[in-house]
Amino acid sequence: MAELLEVQGLSKSFGGVQANEDVHLSLAEASVRCVVGPNGAGKSTFVSMLSGHTVPDAGSIRFRDRDIAGWPAHKVAKAGMVRKFQRPSFYPDLTVAQNLEIPVLATGRRRGRVGEAVRDVAEQVRLTDALDVRAAHLPHGRTQWLEMGMLVARDAELMLLDEPTAGMTPEETSATSRLIETLVRERGISAIVIEHDMSFVRSLDSEVTVLHLGRVIAEGPMSVIERDEQVRAVYLGQEVT
Amino acid sequence: MDTEVGTRPDGQEARPTRAGRLRALLSAENVIAVVLFVALFYVPYFLVGFPVYVLPQYMLFGVLALTLCLLWGFGGMVSFGQAAFFAIGAYALGVTLRDVGGPTAPWLGLLLALGLGVVLAAVIGWFLFSADVRDSYFVLVTLALSTITQVLANSESQLTGGFNGMFVERVTLPFGVVDVSLAGDLAAYYVIFAFTLLCYLLFRYIQWSAFGRVLVSIRENEDRSRALGYNTALYKTVAFAVSGGVAAVAGALYATDAGFVSPTLGGVLFSTSVVVWVAIGGRHYFIGALIGGIGISILSQTLNARIPEYWQLLLGLLFVVAVGFFRRGIVGTILELPGRMRSRRG
Amino acid sequence: MDRVLSVLLDVVTSTLVLALVSLGLAVVFGLVRVINMGHGAMLALGAYVAWTCVNRGIPFPVAVLVATVAVGIVGLVFEVLVIRHFYEQPFETLLISWGFYLVVTELIKLVWGTDLRSLPNPLPGTLSVGGAGIGNYVAVISLISAALLTATALVLYRTDLGVKVRAMIQNRDMALMLGVNAPRMYRSVFAVGAALAGLAGALIAPMFSIEPDMGTLWLVRSFFAVIVGGLGAIVGGTLVGSGLIGGATVVFALFSKQVFAQTVVFALAVIALRFRPVGILGRR
Numbered sequence: 001m002a003e004l005l006e007v008q009g010l011s012k013s014f015g016g017v018q019a020n021e022d023v024h025l026s027l028a029e030a031s032v033r034c035v036v037g038p039n040g041a042g043k044s045t046f047v048s049m050l051s052g053h054t055v056p057d058a059g060s061i062r063f064r065d066r067d068i069a070g071w072p073a074h075k076v077a078k079a080g081m082v083r084k085f086q087r088p089s090f091y092p093d094l095t096v097a098q099n100l101e102i103p104v105l106a107t108g109r110r111r112g113r114v115g116e117a118v119r120d121v122a123e124q125v126r127l128t129d130a131l132d133v134r135a136a137h138l139p140h141g142r143t144q145w146l147e148m149g150m151l152v153a154r155d156a157e158l159m160l161l162d163e164p165t166a167g168m169t170p171e172e173t174s175a176t177s178r179l180i181e182t183l184v185r186e187r188g189i190s191a192i193v194i195e196h197d198m199s200f201v202r203s204l205d206s207e208v209t210v211l212h213l214g215r216v217i218a219e220g221p222m223s224v225i226e227r228d229e230q231v232r233a234v235y236l237g238q239e240v241t
Numbered sequence: 242m243d244t245e246v247g248t249r250p251d252g253q254e255a256r257p258t259r260a261g262r263l264r265a266l267l268s269a270e271n272v273i274a275v276v277l278f279v280a281l282f283y284v285p286y287f288l289v290g291f292p293v294y295v296l297p298q299y300m301l302f303g304v305l306a307l308t309l310c311l312l313w314g315f316g317g318m319v320s321f322g323q324a325a326f327f328a329i330g331a332y333a334l335g336v337t338l339r340d341v342g343g344p345t346a347p348w349l350g351l352l353l354a355l356g357l358g359v360v361l362a363a364v365i366g367w368f369l370f371s372a373d374v375r376d377s378y379f380v381l382v383t384l385a386l387s388t389i390t391q392v393l394a395n396s397e398s399q400l401t402g403g404f405n406g407m408f409v410e411r412v413t414l415p416f417g418v419v420d421v422s423l424a425g426d427l428a429a430y431y432v433i434f435a436f437t438l439l440c441y442l443l444f445r446y447i448q449w450s451a452f453g454r455v456l457v458s459i460r461e462n463e464d465r466s467r468a469l470g471y472n473t474a475l476y477k478t479v480a481f482a483v484s485g486g487v488a489a490v491a492g493a494l495y496a497t498d499a500g501f502v503s504p505t506l507g508g509v510l511f512s513t514s515v516v517v518w519v520a521i522g523g524r525h526y527f528i529g530a531l532i533g534g535i536g537i538s539i540l541s542q543t544l545n546a547r548i549p550e551y552w553q554l555l556l557g558l559l560f561v562v563a564v565g566f567f568r569r570g571i572v573g574t575i576l577e578l579p580g581r582m583r584s585r586r587g
Numbered sequence: 588m589d590r591v592l593s594v595l596l597d598v599v600t601s602t603l604v605l606a607l608v609s610l611g612l613a614v615v616f617g618l619v620r621v622i623n624m625g626h627g628a629m630l631a632l633g634a635y636v637a638w639t640c641v642n643r644g645i646p647f648p649v650a651v652l653v654a655t656v657a658v659g660i661v662g663l664v665f666e667v668l669v670i671r672h673f674y675e676q677p678f679e680t681l682l683i684s685w686g687f688y689l690v691v692t693e694l695i696k697l698v699w700g701t702d703l704r705s706l707p708n709p710l711p712g713t714l715s716v717g718g719a720g721i722g723n724y725v726a727v728i729s730l731i732s733a734a735l736l737t738a739t740a741l742v743l744y745r746t747d748l749g750v751k752v753r754a755m756i757q758n759r760d761m762a763l764m765l766g767v768n769a770p771r772m773y774r775s776v777f778a779v780g781a782a783l784a785g786l787a788g789a790l791i792a793p794m795f796s797i798e799p800d801m802g803t804l805w806l807v808r809s810f811f812a813v814i815v816g817g818l819g820a821i822v823g824g825t826l827v828g829s830g831l832i833g834g835a836t837v838v839f840a841l842f843s844k845q846v847f848a849q850t851v852v853f854a855l856a857v858i859a860l861r862f863r864p865v866g867i868l869g870r871r
Binding site: 319368369372374375376377378380381382384385388389392393395396509510513516517520550551553554556557558560561564565 | 622669672673677678679681682683685686687689690692693694696697800803804806807810811814844846847849850853857858860861862864
């Protein structure tokens with residue numbers, strides 16, 4: 001079976017700085033991959049190239065067997081790979097229901113089915129009680145879930161989650177890890193998760209790709225990664241988790 | 242975040258009920274709209290002469306305000322160029338009637354107006370939006386559009402009559418089985434009334450449609466909408482094209498109703514007035530824009546006779562106040578008063 | 588040869604006059620990132636104040652000074668009362684400054700009426716350069732414009748104040764952390780921009796008929812000049828932008844009517860901006 005996502009030789013430099021060099025990654029359906037690495041490792045650039053916000057200098061990104069490298073952001077999202085940004089990005093002055101409705105409208109559902117889809121997603125991200133609340137009034141953790149809900153509402157096949165637990169309490173973080181697992185299990189969604197929080201990465205129990213200075217230095221299950229000498233060296237002085 | 246939260250509120254019907262839909266239909270906004278259109282419909286029953294003569298022009302100004310409302314209030318794009326489309330439509334009809342003639346000329350003229358408005362807006366819109374130009378550039382370009390339109394209308398006297406303007410007769414619209422002549426003020430009134438009502442319904446439909454909702458989302462956070470799969474440049478272009486086309490047709494009707502087109506109709510000053518109407522009336526509600534356009538025009542007419550300078554100054558001040566402190570405009574503020582009071586109490 | 592020289596002179600003077608008019612807009616835009624739509628009205632106000640002074644017997648140079656200060660004060664008042672609340676919302680500021688334009692224009696009509704007025708040429712006669720001639724007054728204004736641009740550049744690049752201003756332009760947050768007093772700087776910049784507009788208005792008053800709406804076309808032209816020249820590049824950008832817009836208009840006007848020339852230049856500018864939105868000398 002062909003992989004959902006197949007990245008080969010992805011490279012990008014900005015004015016002399018090699019942000020990504022020969023990055024590779026493959027991801028199957030209904031699975032999760034974490035991408036970690038110290039600051040400046042090139043994680044954001046990598047995600048940007050996947051989502052279509054940055055054009056790669058070289059390499060290929062095959063999504064469902066189509067090379068989408070260099071595609072504009074809206075085309076990539078339409079193809080099924082949708083990004084949750086690092087900074088909060090939703091519609092603050094619209095209600096939660098309206099926020100979820102926008103991505104649903106892009107799925108081509110009939111008018112009558114839209115409300116149903118909205119309620120369905122809202123239930124999954126525990127926002128049923130807040131459907132008529134203006135999104136700006138939600139506490140931070142719930143807005144993160146709202147944003148993930150928007151990805152689900154979009155019928156995303158692959159979620160690009162850029163630091164989804166930033167600013168969350170430990171309880172919220174573990175709840176998020178369970179949410180991602182549920183989404184993968186119940187809806188068959190795949191996810192690439194950029195993260196700094198190692199306990200969160202561990203709780204996801206997935207394959208991990210470690211970036212350092214724009215290159216992939218290690219790849220594999222967390223247990224193996226943790227013991228990798230090079231990874232430990234790179235992370236020396238970083239978070240102690 | 243409370244991870245236990247998220248239970249379905251007790252006893253709440255999840256699906257929209259008949260009662261809910263009825264309540265939505267009888268919203269304050271719709272009630273105001275019905276009152277306005279009924280009032281406009283009955284004006285000729287109670288007033289004769291000048292009001293019946295001049296109100297159609299103001300209704301068309303109201304339509305012009307509707308087009309800006311779609312662009313600005315819903316799409317987040319301020320255009321200082323709507324008057325340009327209005328004038329282009331007006332001249333299109335005038336020129337067609339003069340140079341083509343014949344019984345079908347009115348329809349041809351209206352069609353030409355629509356075509357010019359849509360195509361010009363689509364071309365300019367796509368050119369700008371596909372490059373993701375910043376808002377201020379769009380403002381500048383529409384400003385330049387108005388400037389250029391007025392200046393060209395002035396200089397191309399062969400085509401447009403130049404500075405002295407162009408006279409346009411009241412047309413007769415052939416509908417196949419019957420001909421509707423706009424020569425009489427009453428006929429013109431109701432034809433334009435029908436057009437205004439149709440435009441209002443059209444824009445309200447757009448607001449309710451998926452297109453309208455996505456347009457609002459683009460106004461709120463274009464990056465997010467784009468990253469959800471929407472070709473936002475296309476949406477903005479379509480909105481601009483619709484606005485341009487409707488404005489042009491309104492302009493064409495204005496030409497035949499008022500009987501005279503001059504270059505100032507397409508200029509910066511008039512474009513500015515449209516922005517003022519929508520800012521004061523209410524940019525987030527089509528009925529607000531309509532009331533702003535018609536209402537301020539009526540007030541200008543009556544007050545200009547007595548205190549012209551002070552009235553314009555007052556308008557300018559109201560505009561600053563509306564843009565700075567009362568974004569919702571008069572109608573918007575009124576409509577949202579109950580909601581704000583409720584949230585303050587609750 | 589004479590023709591070429593004459594055209595060249597026209598290009599130079601057009602550039603410098605447009606640069607004079609645009610400098611106020613560039614200063615405010617460059618620093619505060621606000622497009623002051625009221626710029627055109629302040630231009631007109633400067634012209635009217637100068638006219639009133641001259642009509643009262645005040646010599647022209649003094650009248651120009653009075654206009655500069657008066658309009659600067661008007662701009663200051665507006666900043667204090669209104670604009671300073673809206674710096675965080677650049678787009679609303681654009682609209683509000685347009686409201687300012689409306690209010691000022693109406694006040695002008697109230698005070699001075701709508702009849703066209705004119706100021707006599709303070710320096711009649713023509714200068715002969717090579718084989719071509721330019722009006723004395725136009726030549727003087729061009730020199731004043733050049734001097735003003737040079738002075739601005741000197742302030743920006745040779746004074747402490749200039750360093751702070753450039754720091755604010757390049758990286759606002761950093762500048763704030765380093766202790767730059769933003770509100771005071773914004774206020775000064777806005778007032779200076781207004782004063783420059785008043786100065787320009789007074790200076791160009793003898794060249795054009797004075798009417799309440801005289802600022803509108805200048806607004807559009809200087810708007811284009813500043814954006815084409817480049818965001819944040821105050822002196823260089825204004826000069827380059829004015830050169831392109833002003834110069835191109837002169838050249839195109841050789842082959843067609845003035846109005847067509849303006850139209851073509853605007854269209855070309857719009858096209859160019861679409862491909863390089865930051866302008867010639869601008870940076871993101």
